[in-house]
C-alpha cells in the first residue's frame with residue numbers, strides 16, 4: 001500500500017507514448033496492422049520502424065515470392081529472395097502474408113513463351129503452386145493464391161492460364177494450394193473490388209462461388225485498396241462490399257492500401273488523404289470478418305506510385321524525412337474510433353455454434 005501512491009504519481013508524470021498502428025488494431029479486435037516491404041529496403045531508420053511490432057504486426061514481401069523470382073526456369077526453384085522478408089517476419093514474430101502464387105504479371109518469361117497443351121500447363125501450374133506453398137508452409141498466415149484474375153468490367157482477364165485452360169485454372173490453383181498448405185488462409189486478391197459494381201459482383205460469382213460450388217477451399221478476399229486522394233470509395237461503399245464477401249463465409253483483408261496524391265501535396269490535399277485513409281481503415285473496423293490492414297509500404301521513397309502514375313506521389317504514411325503524414329493520425333483516429341467495439345473471432349464463434 002505504502003508504495004502505491006508514489007508509483008502511480010511517477011507513472012502519471014511520464015508522458016504516455018502515443019499508441020501505434022498494430023497495437024491499436026489489435027486492441028480493436030483485429031489480427032494485425034501490417035506493411036509490404038522489400039529486400040533492398042531493410043536498413044537504417046526504415047528498418048527500426050518496420051521491426052517495431054507496436055507499429056507493424058504483419059509483413060508482405062513485395063516481390064520475392066512472385067513467380068519470376070521463385071521459378072525463373074521451369075522446375076528450378078529459388079527461394080532466396082522470398083526468404084529474406086519471410087525470415088524477418090519470423091524473427092520479429094510478425095504475421096506473414098505470402099504474395100503470390102498465380103498472377104499474369106511478373107511471371108517468369110518461360111510461362112508465356114512455351115507452347116502448352118492443357119495437360120502440360122496443368123502439370124506446370126500444379127508443380128509451381130505445390131512447391132512454393134509447401135516451401136513456406138507453416139510460415140504463411142495467408143496466401144494470395146490468385147492475384148488480379150479479373151478485368152475491370154468483371155470478365156476473366158485473358159492470360160496464358162486462361163487461354164489454355166479456361167477458368168478451370170483457378171480451381172487447379174486453389175486445389176493445389178489447399179493440399180500444399182492446409183493451414184494458410186487462401187485468398188483471392190484484386191484491385192477496384194472495394195466498391196459495389198461489376199468487378200466486385202464478379203469476384204463473388206466467378207471466383208468465390210465458382211470455387212465453393214465445387215467444394216474447393218477459399219478463405220478470404222483481399223481488397224488491395226490502391227486509392228486516389230479525393231476519389232476513394234466512401235466508407236459505406238467499402239463496408240457494403242467487404243460485408244458482401246464476408247457473407248459468403250469469408251475473411252476479408254485490406255492488403256495493399258495506399259492513397260496517392262496529385263502533387264504537390266498541399267495541406268488541403270494531405271487533409272483529404274487523411275480522410276481517405278481513415279475511411280478505408282474505418283470500414284475494416286466495422287466489418288467483423290475484416291482481419292487486418294496492410295499498407296503497400298509505409299515510406300514514400302519506397303512507394304510504387306511515382307514510377308507508375310505520372311504526377312502522383314506521397315501515397316504512404318511516412319514522408320521521406322521520416323516525419324508522419326497527417327494520414328498516419330487519420331488512421332490512428334479510425335483505429336481508436338473502434339477500439340474495443342469489435343472483436344475478431346465473433347463471426348467464427350457464431351459460425352461454429
Ligand SMILES: *[C@@H]1O[C@H](CO)[C@@H](O)[C@H](O)[C@H]1NC(C)=O
Pocket residue numbers: 040041042043044
Ligand atoms: C538503405 O537502402 C536504400 C535502398 O536500397 C539505399 O538507398 C540506402 O542508401 C540504404 N541506406 C543505408 C544507410 O545503407
Ligand SMILES: *[C@@H]1O[C@H](CO)[C@@H](O)[C@H](O)[C@H]1NC(C)=O
Pocket residue numbers: 078079080081
Ligand atoms: C537465386 O536467386 C538469388 C537472388 O536473385 C541469386 O543471387 C542466386 O544466384 C539464385 N540462385 C541460383 C542457384 O540461381
Ligand SMILES: *[C@@H]1O[C@H](CO)[C@@H](O)[C@H](O)[C@H]1NC(C)=O
Pocket residue numbers: 158159160163
Ligand atoms: C489471350 O492470351 C493469349 C496468351 O497471352 C494470347 O495468345 C491470345 O491471343 C489472347 N486472346 C485474346 C482473345 O486476346
Ligand SMILES: *[C@@H]1O[C@H](CO)[C@@H](O)[C@H](O)[C@H]1NC(C)=O
Pocket residue numbers: 153197198
Ligand atoms: C456492368 O456491366 C453491364 C454489362 O454486362 C453494363 O451494361 C453496365 O454498364 C456495367 N456497369 C458498370 C457500372 O460498369
Ligand SMILES: *[C@@H]1O[C@H](CO)[C@@H](O)[C@H](O)[C@H]1NC(C)=O
Pocket residue numbers: 235278279282283286334337338
Ligand atoms: C466511428 O465509429 C462509428 C460507429 O462505429 C461510425 O459510425 C463512424 O463512421 C466511425 N468513423 C470513422 C471515421 O470511421
Ligand SMILES: *[C@@H]1O[C@H](CO)[C@@H](O)[C@H](O)[C@H]1NC(C)=O
Pocket residue numbers: 319320321322323
Ligand atoms: C518533412 O517533410 C515534410 C514533407 O515534405 C515537411 O512538410 C516537413 O516540414 C519536413 N519536416 C522536417 C522536420 O524536415
